[in-house]
Amino acid sequence: MNSDTENYARRGQLIEAAKEEFLEKGYNKASLRSICAKANMTTGALYFFFKNKEDLFDEIVSKPLEELKAILAEHFEEDKEFMTKITDISEGDIDHSDISDKIVDHIYSNYDSFLLLLSGSENTVFENCVDEFVDLTEKSFIQMMDESLKRMPGCEIDRYMSHWLAHITVDAFIHEIKHDKNVETARVRLRNIMNYLVHGWVTLTIVKK
Amino acid sequence: MNSDTENYARRGQLIEAAKEEFLEKGYNKASLRSICAKANMTTGALYFFFKNKEDLFDEIVSKPLEELKAILAEHFEEDKEFMTKITDISEGDIDHSDISDKIVDHIYSNYDSFLLLLSGSENTVFENCVDEFVDLTEKSFIQMMDESLKRMPGCEIDRYMSHWLAHITVDAFIHEIKHDKNVETARVRLRNIMNYLVHGWVTLTIVKK
Amino acid sequence: MNSDTENYARRGQLIEAAKEEFLEKGYNKASLRSICAKANMTTGALYFFFKNKEDLFDEIVSKPLEELKAILAEHFEEDKEFMTKITDISEGDIDHSDISDKIVDHIYSNYDSFLLLLSGSENTVFENCVDEFVDLTEKSFIQMMDESLKRMPGCEIDRYMSHWLAHITVDAFIHEIKHDKNVETARVRLRNIMNYLVHGWVTLTIVKK
Amino acid sequence: MNSDTENYARRGQLIEAAKEEFLEKGYNKASLRSICAKANMTTGALYFFFKNKEDLFDEIVSKPLEELKAILAEHFEEDKEFMTKITDISEGDIDHSDISDKIVDHIYSNYDSFLLLLSGSENTVFENCVDEFVDLTEKSFIQMMDESLKRMPGCEIDRYMSHWLAHITVDAFIHEIKHDKNVETARVRLRNIMNYLVHGWVTLTIVKK
DNA sequence: GATGAATGAGTGTTCATTCAT
DNA sequence: AATGAATGAACACTCATTCAT
Numbered sequence: 001m002n003s004d005t006e007n008y009a010r011r012g013q014l015i016e017a018a019k020e021e022f023l024e025k026g027y028n029k030a031s032l033r034s035i036c037a038k039a040n041m042t043t044g045a046l047y048f049f050f051k052n053k054e055d056l057f058d059e060i061v062s063k064p065l066e067e068l069k070a071i072l073a074e075h076f077e078e079d080k081e082f083m084t085k086i087t088d089i090s091e092g093d094i095d096h097s098d099i100s101d102k103i104v105d106h107i108y109s110n111y112d113s114f115l116l117l118l119s120g121s122e123n124t125v126f127e128n129c130v131d132e133f134v135d136l137t138e139k140s141f142i143q144m145m146d147e148s149l150k151r152m153p154g155c156e157i158d159r160y161m162s163h164w165l166a167h168i169t170v171d172a173f174i175h176e177i178k179h180d181k182n183v184e185t186a187r188v189r190l191r192n193i194m195n196y197l198v199h200g201w202v203t204l205t206i207v208k209k
Numbered sequence: 210m211n212s213d214t215e216n217y218a219r220r221g222q223l224i225e226a227a228k229e230e231f232l233e234k235g236y237n238k239a240s241l242r243s244i245c246a247k248a249n250m251t252t253g254a255l256y257f258f259f260k261n262k263e264d265l266f267d268e269i270v271s272k273p274l275e276e277l278k279a280i281l282a283e284h285f286e287e288d289k290e291f292m293t294k295i296t297d298i299s300e301g302d303i304d305h306s307d308i309s310d311k312i313v314d315h316i317y318s319n320y321d322s323f324l325l326l327l328s329g330s331e332n333t334v335f336e337n338c339v340d341e342f343v344d345l346t347e348k349s350f351i352q353m354m355d356e357s358l359k360r361m362p363g364c365e366i367d368r369y370m371s372h373w374l375a376h377i378t379v380d381a382f383i384h385e386i387k388h389d390k391n392v393e394t395a396r397v398r399l400r401n402i403m404n405y406l407v408h409g410w411v412t413l414t415i416v417k418k
Numbered sequence: 419m420n421s422d423t424e425n426y427a428r429r430g431q432l433i434e435a436a437k438e439e440f441l442e443k444g445y446n447k448a449s450l451r452s453i454c455a456k457a458n459m460t461t462g463a464l465y466f467f468f469k470n471k472e473d474l475f476d477e478i479v480s481k482p483l484e485e486l487k488a489i490l491a492e493h494f495e496e497d498k499e500f501m502t503k504i505t506d507i508s509e510g511d512i513d514h515s516d517i518s519d520k521i522v523d524h525i526y527s528n529y530d531s532f533l534l535l536l537s538g539s540e541n542t543v544f545e546n547c548v549d550e551f552v553d554l555t556e557k558s559f560i561q562m563m564d565e566s567l568k569r570m571p572g573c574e575i576d577r578y579m580s581h582w583l584a585h586i587t588v589d590a591f592i593h594e595i596k597h598d599k600n601v602e603t604a605r606v607r608l609r610n611i612m613n614y615l616v617h618g619w620v621t622l623t624i625v626k627k
Numbered sequence: 628m629n630s631d632t633e634n635y636a637r638r639g640q641l642i643e644a645a646k647e648e649f650l651e652k653g654y655n656k657a658s659l660r661s662i663c664a665k666a667n668m669t670t671g672a673l674y675f676f677f678k679n680k681e682d683l684f685d686e687i688v689s690k691p692l693e694e695l696k697a698i699l700a701e702h703f704e705e706d707k708e709f710m711t712k713i714t715d716i717s718e719g720d721i722d723h724s725d726i727s728d729k730i731v732d733h734i735y736s737n738y739d740s741f742l743l744l745l746s747g748s749e750n751t752v753f754e755n756c757v758d759e760f761v762d763l764t765e766k767s768f769i770q771m772m773d774e775s776l777k778r779m780p781g782c783e784i785d786r787y788m789s790h791w792l793a794h795i796t797v798d799a800f801i802h803e804i805k806h807d808k809n810v811e812t813a814r815v816r817l818r819n820i821m822n823y824l825v826h827g828w829v830t831l832t833i834v835k836k
Numbered sequence: 837g838a839t840g841a842a843t844g845a846g847t848g849t850t851c852a853t854t855c856a857t
Numbered sequence: 858a859a860t861g862a863a864t865g866a867a868c869a870c871t872c873a874t875t876c877a878t
Contacts, residue, residue: 042840160398251863462842610831843876
């Protein structure tokens with residue numbers, strides 16, 4: 001028990017040191033030597049706790065990332081169900097405040113991890129994680145529109161625009177996290193931005209065939 | 210003449226090889242040895258043509274970048290003059306098609322250079338070049354609004370939103386270049402997007418004090 | 419214990435190899451590759467024990483040098499106190515045998531280090547260490563003469579000559595170390611030389627204004 | 628004729644540029660590229676005028692050095708003849724002013740060359756040229772004393788001391804050239820120093836068997 | 837569990853020299 | 858007589874990773 005606790009503590013030191021180093025230098029330029037030194041550990045010790053450099057990075061960013069994915073998946077599922085119940089998209093304007101707040105809260109609860117993911121994950125399996133969110137967002141949108149499009153003959157979705165708007169949507173969160181550390185401010189701003197983007201979804205993505 | 214052509218060719222080979230390597234791996238991870246090998250040259254030869262790694266990168270991206278800056282500077286100057294002549298912003302809606310096309314054309318004429326600048330310039334003097342364009346764009350916008358704001362007492366500009374919109378504006382071009390190699394398509398799309406963004410400038414950035 | 423001894427031994431091998439290489443080629447031309455090869459080590463291993471090339475050099479010469487400085491500082495302090503007690507410089511001729519012996523003993527106890535310092539420290543922080551000793555020596559002399567000069571109106575010190583004599587004094591030790599490995603012989607010779615130099619201090623450095 | 632003159636001029640430019648570079652960086656660290664650039668020449672051109680790096684260095688220092696050797700050789704020859712004519716060394720005190728002045732004048736007429744020889748000739752065939760002068764000086768002294776020693780039974784020369792004094796003698800010139808650019812001052816100082824050194828020759832080098 | 841020593845391939849850069857033209 | 862392009866080995870230094878202890 002005692003040694004378990006100790007190990008846990010040492011592992012934690014390593015993770016904290018790694019966060020610091022990765023945030024400062026990015027994945028590529030971060031030095032394991034330097035991380036171990038910061039954590040008052042030898043280089044060899046690191047390899048007891050983690051498989052390699054990427055595994056250490058993974059440890060920091062993986063869980064918060066998966067959780068965010070789960071939050072989104074759940075939301076998209078709800079949206080899907082919602083869409084089957086309504087008959088017209090303009091009828092009940094979708095309120096994004098709820099999901100927007102949830103995302104903001106989660107990101108800001110794992111501030112360092114997401115900053116790392118967004119700015120320092122080059123040469124990592126996570127380097128394209130933003131793209132994944134963009135894809136998820138776009139798919140969700142398209143799925144939501146499909147029902148409505150049935151009632152709009154002669155119209156289709158411009159995939160470039162839907163992709164760009166998904167990109168902008170995700171990017172708004174990234175921009176926020178990079179420019180403001182205060183979660184309250186972030187919430188308000190992102191609600192406004194999400195509302196503005198709704199216009200985009202309607203005016204830019206739905207085009208005549 | 211013959212040897213001039215040859216020299217020019219070898220230098221060109223080097224630049225082409227460098228483009229390839231830099232695009233593939235980014236500035237940091239690109240290896241001069243690898244570049245020289247691709248260009249069928251020894252490492253020493255590179256240093257006859259270029260001062261160092263950064264100079265080689267510079268050779269690829271610097272000129273197109275400076276030209277783009279010049280195009281923007283000229284445009285912003287025209288905008289400034291234009292604003293002094295009109296009395297109301299809504300009166301003559303600004304047409305962005307012209308500048309948008311110019312930018313697109315220039316970027317697509319130097320496709321690789323801009324791709325490099327945007328994706329692989331970390332640890333280079335160019336690593337913040339996007340920020341520079343965002344700043345330029347925002348300044349230009351604020352300058353354009355200043356006159357109108359005088360006739361809108363009780364209103365001011367939300368600097369976060371103006372910054373974000375400038376960011377989105379610049380990002381739209383970046384997104385385009387990364388997703389589509391066809392200049393014609395790019396022109397059309399960006400005109401549409403620019404028009405959509407005008408709404409943003411008005412609805413998001415002008416707020417009550 | 420065993421591994422401690424081994425580690426110590428490997429570090430020692432490196433230092434010995436470095437001494438050899440530095441003595442043979444000087445700091446600049448010495449090759450770390452060559453040093454590591456001599457010590458049956460890879461180049462990377464060196465960087466476990468030492469920060470860089472200069473740190474390795476430092477390890478060899480720094481301690482003996484600092485110790486010599488301390489010996490001199492102590493001696494000069496004693497001289498200073500001594501001078502305040504006597505009334506005439508010719509009255510009690512200063513005996514340099516003691517300090518001369520101390521210096522010789524210290525240098526010969528760290529023979530290689532001083533040889534290195536004197537002949538192979540170009541491009542090192544130590545490259546001007548001889549000048550430092552010359553300055554120290556000259557300052558000490560001038561300080562010693564100041565009291566006597568008060569009783570010799572119309573006289574002053576010729577700074578060029580005092581500097582040259584300080585230079586010769588220091589140089590005598592250097593010359594000795596470079597030409598004779600036997601400490602006993604060195605002691606006797608340097609006593610004689612120091613005595614001869616005393617004449618110089620009196621006849622060359624004190625001049626009429 | 629014309630092209631000969633041109634070549635001569637280009638060669639001269641190269642030598643001047645080389646002097647500058649060698650003086651600044653020493654032989655080892657001097658870069659032929661840099662020298663050629665200073666002389667507005669291509670690297671290849673240098674190899675038309677000079678065999679290699681050392682040959683270029685040679686060109687700068689060799690002639691003045693040989694001339695100095697000739698001056699000394701002549702002087703030592705005169706001394707030798709002089710010694711055979713006198714019966715006692717104390718009888719006619721040797722006046723060193725003449726030779727000292729000659730040496731000083733020659734050195735100061737080729738200031739840069741000698742500075743180079745003394746400070747920047749490491750890794751050159753000239754790196755030990757000082758030793759040669761010391762040897763010459765010592766030999767000359769011993770030769771001068773031999774006659775006198777015949778009349779001083781039981782006495783011999785202490786070779787260490789004679790060597791050291793020769794070293795000091797030569798070093799006095801070196802010290803002077805490094806510390807003073809004015810030839811007049813140099814002349815006066817070196818006469819004084821030479822006189823002081825005569826004492827050394829007598830008191831330190833002649834010892835009882 | 838953890839150490840610390842060691843690896844070995846890798847980095848950008850410099851250099852005197854060569855040689856076809 | 859001179860160019861300028863090219864060589865290729867050398868340099869100090871860094872790194873993630875390994876492994877006997």
